[in-house]
Amino acid sequence: MYAEEKHVPGEEKTTVRLRGRGATLLFALALACHLAGPWAELASAQTQVSYQTEDGWTIVGTLFLPQGDTTARMPAVILLPEPGWIDRSTFEGYLVDKLAKSGIAALSIDFRGTGSSLGKKDFEAFSSKERDGFQWDIRGAVKFLSSQKNIDPRRIAIVASGLAGNYAVLEASENPALRAVVMMSGSLTPAAREQIQFRKDIPVLGVAWKKDRKSFQEMAEAYSLSENENSDLLFGIGHGTVMFSHTVGLEEQVAGWLDKNLMGLGAQTEVSFKSEDGWTLHGTLHLPDRVKANSTVAGVVLVHGAKHDQQTYYHMAPELVKRGIAALRFDWRGKGQSVAPGKEKGGADSSETNEKVYLDVKAAIAFLASQKGIDPSRIGLVAATLGTNHTLRAALGDSRIKTVVLLTSNNVPKGEAMQFLTTSDTPILAIASLEDLNYNSGSLAEATRQAYGMSKSKGSEILLYDDAGRGSEMFKAKPELQGIVLRWLEEKLAGAELGKSASR
Known part of the structure; x- marks a missing residue:
C-alpha cells in the first residue's frame, strides 16, 4: 500500500x-x-x-x-x-x-x-x-x-x-x-x-x-x-x-x-467463579474494547492441560481479543491459583479430583456466557491434553458451543466425551504430532485421529504435524499454528467482528 x-x-x-x-x-x-x-481541536x-x-x-x-x-x-x-x-x-x-x-x-x-x-x-x-x-x-x-x-x-x-x-x-x-x-x-x-x-x-x-x-x-x-x-x-x-x-x-x-x-489488547481482569461442587476457580477475562452499544461478541474458553495452568494461553488470549473475540483462561481445580485450602500450590491431585475437571469447564463456559457484551450463543472451546476429554464432556448437550479445538487428545474419547462427538454437529479441529507417545497409553496422535473420526460434523478437520510436541506446547514448536487456530475460531464463531448486533 x-x-x-x-x-x-x-x-x-x-x-x-x-x-x-x-x-x-x-x-x-x-x-x-x-x-x-492538522488544526483540529486539541484532544x-x-x-x-x-x-x-x-x-x-x-x-x-x-x-x-x-x-x-x-x-x-x-x-x-x-x-x-x-x-x-x-x-x-x-x-x-x-x-x-x-x-x-x-x-x-x-x-x-x-x-x-x-x-x-x-x-x-x-x-x-x-x-x-x-x-x-x-x-x-x-x-x-x-x-x-x-x-x-x-x-x-x-x-x-x-x-x-x-x-x-x-x-x-x-x-x-x-x-x-x-x-x-x-x-x-x-x-x-x-x-x-x-x-x-x-x-x-x-x-x-x-x-x-x-x-x-x-x-x-x-x-x-x-x-x-x-x-x-x-x-x-x-x-x-x-x-x-x-x-x-x-x-x-x-x-x-x-x-x-x-x-x-x-x-x-482490550481490557484484562482477574476473575473467580465457582464450580457446581464448590471449587473456587481463578482466571483471567479478556474483553475487546469499543464494543458498540446493544452489541455482543463471541467468546472462547481456554482449557489448559495436565502439566500447565492458565499461563499457557498468555499469548493467545490477547490475539483473540484483537480479532474481536473475548477470551477466558483459567486454572482448573488444583492448578495455579485454584488450589484447595491447606493444599500446596501445584501439588499432585487425586484421580477423584481429576475426574471432576469437566465441572470446572462447565463453570467457565457459564461464567463467560453470563458476561455483559458476550453473545452466549457463540462460545468456542480450546483444550489441551488431559483437558480435551473434560472439555468434550462439558460441551455435551450445550447448544452455546459452536466449535472445539483439541490440542492432542490424551486418550481415545469415551463415555460422555464420545457421545458429544458422535451426536453433535459442532465442528472440531483436532491437532497432534505424529511422534507423540505415552508410555502407558500409546500413540496420542492415534487417539487424536480417533477423536476426529468420531465427529459427526462434516466440518471437522484434523492437522497432524511431525516433531511438534504435545498440547499447547505445539504453539512454540510450530509458530504458524496459533494463526491457524485463530482463523478457525473466527470462521466457526460466525464472524466475530466487533459490534455484531445483539438481535442477530
Whole structure:
C-alpha cells in the first residue's frame, strides 16, 4: 500500500510505504485523521510531572490525558526523544493529539542529563556506562504511569527516537507492562537485536528515511528479526521525530498502529467463579474494547492441560481479543491459583479430583456466557491434553458451543466425551504430532485421529504435524499454528467482528 504525501519545501517528494501486516487498515485511519485537518481541536489535557528513578535521578515529563470520559482505564504511550538532540516537546502538536483521539494517554520525558532533567551532569559528558541509565528512566516512566488510577498498567507502549530505541527495546524485553515499541530512526545494540528476535510477543514498528542509510538498515533489520505478525516498517523523510513534521500523515500512521496494538489488547481482569461442587476457580477475562452499544461478541474458553495452568494461553488470549473475540483462561481445580485450602500450590491431585475437571469447564463456559457484551450463543472451546476429554464432556448437550479445538487428545474419547462427538454437529479441529507417545497409553496422535473420526460434523478437520510436541506446547514448536487456530475460531464463531448486533 502506498500513500503519496506532500513534501516540505526544499525536500525531496516522498512516499510513505507501509510494509507488512495491516497496511490497508492503517492507511484508512491515516486518511480519516488527515481529512480532519492538522488544526483540529486539541484532544488532550497536559500536566507537567516528575518522578524519581531507582538510582536517584529526577526525571521531568509531560502527562497528556484524553479529554472526555476517563472513568475506564486507558492505554498509555511513553514518548522518548533522542537524547542530546531534541527535547520532549518534539511530540506536541503531532502524535500526542492523535493518540488522545483514540483514547490513549501519553507521557513524554526528558532523559537524564537533558532538557528539564539536566541534573548535575550534561548528557554530552556521560560515559557509555552512564548512558545505560536511560533504561532506568524508562523503567521509572512505566512505574509512574502504572501508578495513575486511570492508566491500564498492562497496556503501555513506547515511541523512541534514535539512541532511545535501544533502551526501549531492552526495557520492553524485561518489563511485562510494555506491549509494543515504535522506533524512529532507531539505533540498536546486538543485545537489543537479540531481544527483538527472542520476544515474539512484542510487536515493533520501525520508521526511517531511505536516505538515512544507517537508520534505515537498522530499522529494516529490526523488522526482519521480529517474528510478531503485527510488526511493520514505515518510510518517512528526515531523522527521528523530525519525520513527523516532514512527512504529512506519518503521525496518523504511527497512532493507528499503536491503537491496533494497545486498544486491540482490550481490557484484562482477574476473575473467580465457582464450580457446581464448590471449587473456587481463578482466571483471567479478556474483553475487546469499543464494543458498540446493544452489541455482543463471541467468546472462547481456554482449557489448559495436565502439566500447565492458565499461563499457557498468555499469548493467545490477547490475539483473540484483537480479532474481536473475548477470551477466558483459567486454572482448573488444583492448578495455579485454584488450589484447595491447606493444599500446596501445584501439588499432585487425586484421580477423584481429576475426574471432576469437566465441572470446572462447565463453570467457565457459564461464567463467560453470563458476561455483559458476550453473545452466549457463540462460545468456542480450546483444550489441551488431559483437558480435551473434560472439555468434550462439558460441551455435551450445550447448544452455546459452536466449535472445539483439541490440542492432542490424551486418550481415545469415551463415555460422555464420545457421545458429544458422535451426536453433535459442532465442528472440531483436532491437532497432534505424529511422534507423540505415552508410555502407558500409546500413540496420542492415534487417539487424536480417533477423536476426529468420531465427529459427526462434516466440518471437522484434523492437522497432524511431525516433531511438534504435545498440547499447547505445539504453539512454540510450530509458530504458524496459533494463526491457524485463530482463523478457525473466527470462521466457526460466525464472524466475530466487533459490534455484531445483539438481535442477530
